Each structure stands twice: as C-alpha cells, then as structure tokens.
Amino acid sequence: MRSLAPGIKLITSFSRDSWYRFFILLLTFVFYTTYHLSRKPISIVKSQLHRNCSNVIHPADLNITDNDTWCDWAPFDQNNYRNLFGVLDNCFLVAYAIGMFFSGIFGERLPLRYYLSSGMILSGIFTALFGLGFYWQIHSLWYYCLVQALNGLVQTTGWPAVVACVGNWFGKGKRGLIMGVWNSHTSVGNILGSLIAGVYVSSAWGLSFIVPGIIIAVAGVICFLFLVEKPEDVNCTPPQHHESVEQEPLLRNSSSNEEIFSANTSTAVETVEDHTEAISFCGALRIPGVVEFSLCLLFAKLVSYTFLYWLPLYIANVAHFDPKEAGDLSTLFDVGGIVGGILAGLISDYSGGRATTCCAMLIIAAPMLFLYNKIGQNGLPTTIGMLLWCGALVNGPYALITTAVSADLGTHECLRGNSRALSTVTAIIDGTGSIGAAVGPLLAGLISPTGWNNVFYMLIAADVLACLLLSRLVYKEVRGWCGYTTRLRGFKEI
Template sequence: MMRTSLAPGIYLLRVFSRDSWYRGLILLLTFLIYTCYHMSRKPISVVKSELHRNCSEIPNPNNYTNSTTWCNWSPFDQDNYKELLGGVDDAFLVAYALGMFVSGIFGERLSLRYYLFSGMLLSGIFTSLFGLGYYWNIHQLWFYVIVQIFNGLAQTTGWPAVVTCIGNWFGKGRRGFIMGIWNSHTSVGNILGSLIAGIWVDSAWGLSFIVPGIIIAVMGLISFLFLIEYPEDVDCTPPQHHNGPVEDLGTSVESVVGNIPEKESGTEGSECSRESTEKPEAISFLRALRIPGVVEFSLCLLFAKLVSYTFLFWLPLYIVNVGKCMC
C-alpha cells in the first residue's frame, strides 16, 4: 500500500519541539494572566466620567437608557466628587505600592500557582464588590476606599509571580525578544478593560466592574489548572542561566553543560541539570537593592508609572470635561 504524505498540519506541529510547545503555553498563559490584571484596573477610569452627569444637560435622556435617573447616581452624594474619586484612586495606588514591597518576597517563597490563583480570585472579588455598590445603592466613601485598598493589595500578586515564572522558563536567553512581545499585555489589558466597561457604562455601570471581576477570577482558576512553575516539573530542558550564546530551546541538558567552562560547571551547570530538584534561593529586599542598576531602574519606573497611571485613571474624565467646555 502506498504511504501518503504527512498532513501539513501535523508537519507543522512536528517542526516545534516538545520544549517549545510548553514554553509557548507558559508564554501565552502568563500573557493572559497579566492582561486580566490590567483589564480589571481599567473600568474605574471609564466609569468615573459618567458618575456625576446631570440629566438636565442631556437632551432626551430617555434615549440613552430606560432609567431617567442613571446620570444622577452620585456615589458619595457630595459636590466635591472629583476629590473623593481621587481619594479612591489614591487608596488603590498606595495599597498597590506598599504591597509590592512584600509581594515579591511571598512570590519567591510560595507556590506560584497557589499565589496567582488566590491573588486573581481576590482581585475578582474586590473588583466585583466595587460594581455591586451600584446595585446595593451604597453611597458611602469608606466602602469604596476599603474595597480599593484590598483590591490594590490583591493586584500586587500578579507582576512578581508572572515575571518569576517567565524567568524560570526562559532564563536570560532571548529575554529582550521574549519580554518585548510578552509585555504588550499591559496595553491589551487596558484596551479590553475599556471596551468591556464601555458596554455598560451608560446603562448599569456596576456591570463594568462585575464582568472584569468574573473574568479575572475564571482566569485565576485556569492558571491554577494549567500553570507549570518549572520546566523540570514536566521533564523539559531548563533554560541557560549563564551569559553564553543565544539559547537554543531544543538543546539537550548535556550539551548545555558541556559548553560551560569547567570552572563554572560546578555552579551554574548544576542548576541547569534536569535531575536537579533544588530551587533557587530567594533574595532579600536589601540584597536586591545592592544589585547594580536596580535603584536606577526603580527611579525610572517611578516616573514612567506616574505618567501612565495619571492617563489611566483620569484621561477619560478629562476628555469628557474638555468636550463639555468646547460645546
């Protein structure tokens, strides 16, 4: 019997090694995980511009929704709502900033699967609670501040965990290429958050928070079911951790160790051994500060985040107010 040629799809599958498929899975999974984190942060900036609209300024408000009071829903029933909304933002950002100091410590000492699952589940709960304030008719500032404080703390679980997981799988090889593609999750998450929040912002803004909250909680469950912390856990080749040639993801462990100079093979080579079960020792906060470039990079990120979060939380409200002035 004549043998038929291999199906094109199967041929394509065989082009990539088993290690490559697992690394692709981890890259995609961590990308979706942090996309959900940013998606759940975005609704506040979209909804903020709609919370205090005056129905008398809108012709035929019934054309927007079936409710005639939707644009008079004031969360705190006070005239200084902009300052109060700024206080809600500050509650989230201060909690997020302080939580990041300890989140990395816990992230290196706990199982990443459990850590991410608990953090994403809590983020989903507190994001949804903010939206439930609409349905529960809660107008007290303290409720939203407390929710944002806990949400900010829960959100700190994302970045240290996904970066650690990416480091475990990809090491130093091709890190510029990998991080360049992977780091687009921030923009994708913000875009999705804006689109989802925009669907219900004119009718029932509580859903603008509840839906992203449910999505991030479900993604947390998916990460718990499928996230693999170390290549060794599924008998994959660990990445090279030394400053050698460009990493070949399909290279065997023996060839990797063989290319390391003899004086280094006793340290770094043992870390790359597939049979090794030792986990890298967690570094302390003070030791991390002594790493060259950490302080400088932190200061650069400080000012970059200052600009990005200003736009993230306040740009939609600014655009709406400028549009009113121009009219």
C-alpha cells in the same frame, strides 16, 4: 511513504520544550491581561458617576427643582468630585505599592500556582464588590475606598508571579523582543477593560465591574488547573541564564574572594552551582542597576497611570464626548502602548542598551505630551494620531523596565546562579514604580481643577526626571559601545 500534511509538519517541527514554552507564555499573557482588565473600569465609570446633568434627559416623575446633580452618584455629586476620584484611585494604588514590596518576598517562598490563582480569585471578588455598590445603593465613600484598597493588595500577587514564571522558562536570548510582545497584555487588558466597561457604563455601571470581576476569577481557576511553574516540573530543559564568555576573564580578590565582573557582558563568566536560598530585600537592592531603574520607573509609571485613570475623563471634558465614546477613544493610547513596548524590546535587543532605549523614548515623549495637550483635540484624526504616539512613547520604557530589564537584573551575573531572586527584584522595581502610579492620579485630581494644562506640565516634568535618573547607566552603555570596559565588584554574599 505518504508525505505528512503541511500543518502536521509545522506542529512536529517544534520540540516538546518549545510547545510548553509557548503554552506558558500564552497562559501568563492571559492571566495578566485579566489583572489590567479588572483595573480599568474605574476610569471609564468616573465620567458616569459625575455628569453634566443639564444634558441628561430626566424621568418625568422626578422632581429636580434646585437639584443640579440629580443624575450623579453620591458621594461624587459634590464640587470636589475630582479630589474624591483622586482619593479613590490612591486607595488602590497606595495599597498596591505597599503590598508589592512584600509580594515578591512571598512569591519567592510560596508555590507560584497557588499564589497567583488565589490572588486572581480574590481580585475578582473585590472588583465585583465595587460594582455591587450600584445594586445595593451604597453611597459611602468609605465602602468604595475599602474595596479599592483590598483589591490593590491582592492585585500585587500578579506581576512578580507572572514575571518569575516567564523568567523560569525563557533565557536571555531575544528577551527584550519576547517580553516586549508578551507585555502587550497590559495594553490589551486596558483595551478590553475599557470596552467591557463601556458596554454597561451608561445603563448599569455596576456591571462594568462585576463582569471583569467574574472574568479574572475564572482565569484564577484556570491558573490553578494548568500553570506549570518551572520546566523541570514537566521534564523540560531549563533555559541557560548564565553562559561562559570568552572575553574578560573572571578575576578574584585574594583577600575577600569577591568576584569582579565586566559590565559589558550580559552573562556570567563561569558556571556555578544553583543557590536554593531566596535573596534578601537588601541583597536585591545591591544588584547593579536595580535602584536606578526602580526610580526611573517611579516617574515613568506616574505618567502612565495618570493616563490610565484620567484620560477618559480628560477626553470627555475637553473634547465633549459621552462616557462610552471617551472610553473607546482612550483605548488608542493602549494600542500605541503595544507598539511601543514591542519596539522598545526590539531596539534594546539589537543595541544591547536597555537604559539608552528607555532614555531616548522618554526624551521624545516629553514634547509629544506638550503637543497632545495643545493640538490633540483639533479634530478626530489629530486626536487618534497623538494618542497613538503618546501611548507608544510613554508605555514603551515602562514596558521594557517591568519586563526585560527586571528579568535581566533578576538573573544578573553577580547573583552567581541564584535563580530565586527574580520575583523579589521584580517586586522591588514594580513596587517603587507603583509609588509613582499612586502619586500621579492623586496629583492629577488635585491639579486638574486649576486647569488641564498644569496636569500636563506635571507629566512632562516626571518624564524628564525619569530620563535623568538613567543618565549614569546610559553613560556606561555608551562607553561600552565605544570600546571602554567598566569593572563592577560583585558580592561576597547575597
């Protein structure tokens, strides 16, 4: 009998379940990449909407007497342009933060495939509408704010849906590493969005929005055609979120029949029936760790999104690069974020300490941000190195909390087998974080006229606060490593 070709042996060595899991992981990776790809253009285009017109060659037939802002795009041609940029960012981010708290509730109750695909198509429409303002010669701030706010609302469909879908297909084993690699879609989307927007920013900035809008809309159609929400839908084996543990026997309170769990175990002690009722908002808040990680993410995301929206303009102003070069250089921050997210997932899987991993990276990030502001522009090699380090340390905890931590808490043992909490928990954590994402760029717009140093002091303070908010969970993890056990009361009802 002839031996099979090596490639065929490799293909057949994986089970049907494994191929489906890989397919879903790849599909959701592409989907959320397009979400971030469509968010990035605004940060690239800012430096084009308001430029130093004395360095721009003007057309021969243009009279620019007493007009120092002839090359700028109204209404961003005024001296308060940074404040206007902050308002523009805030319209998207406030709408995103508000919508996120409701998005998870809808995501638990609606088919994920319809919910996700419709959100992507609508997001593509609103992203393109912003760019069409260039061709329609729209100079109204209200138009751009409205489009940004509507886009922010529909973009909330993405994160709870993709995390819930991945959570349905993957168990807890090596979840930090798997989701650390998977979560690089955020940075990949930022990089692609920067590069695509940079191609058109100097010639026709409208295309910097229209092209990403088309891409995410096409991805929405693909989602409708191919997404599989749960393994059971294609007769695959569902992952085991809850397994028996030989340590810490389950105790019951005879008066209230409430269950008590060990904080050192990551799985439930006994197998229980699956609940079909979606968890309530207040019930999700009662899951141990949700509040702490949500508040931590608020400050961590404040830092990350300030870089997302203001880094290209900072590089252009401080290092004097043109808009395209500044945008290309800012992608190094996201490259570092990819490495940081994977590293955070790997370390947390090995150590079993999600909170401790986040806290350690946040502690190192604070002085690194200070160094970047002081020496980050001293030559191109220094700039590249500092951007990579800052990206890894800033985005590492952010990536870990929004993926592995959210999935862990959404399948926490106190839920007693309720598999419908994942989208709500994810939405609460990311929605709280999105409040910080809204506040950070707004504060940067208000503070930056007083000097970029003050912006970095604000970011460092946010990093320290994020670290402090995890102190209780870090203490419990360290006690667990030292052999102490802490018992947490479960819930009578969720």
